[in-house]
Amino acid sequence: VQLQASGGGSVQAGGSLRLSCVASGIPSDSYAVGWFRQAPGKERVFVAAISWSGGSTFYADQLKGRFTISRDKDKNTVYLQMNSLKPEDTAVYFCAARVAYDGSVVYATANNYHYWGQGTQVTVSS
DSSP states (O other), rough: EEEEEEEEEEEETTTEEEEEOOOOOOOOSSSEEEEEEEOOTOOOOEEEEETTSOEEEEEEEGGGTTTEEEEEEETEEEEEEEESSOOOGOOEEEEEEEEEEGOOOOOOGGGGGEEOOOOEEEEEEE
16 A cells, blocks of 8 residues: 655645545555644644545544545545644644554554555644
């Protein structure tokens, strides 16, 4: 499984960005793809996850309503739409994948993911 994240950039507070994660080599729908972020000097934290089939999503509570995860099956791509961005959203954003048992996508710990993309920088200025 290989993951390629892109779409980061610099934006002013209140703006929007859409991140993309192109996934190749995922062998079945029984996988979950998640987004994590890591600010300088801080640990990597969960943002959102989606089943590879696209039927189930899971969000970090504090990001619900501003961030939306989705999947384009034809393009093998998972998106993270980020709206109303705040300076505290500044971080490197990573996409990751893992096997999803029983269709669950409730995997919010970085150590639970087996495959990682390279990260894309998001900078939000005030």
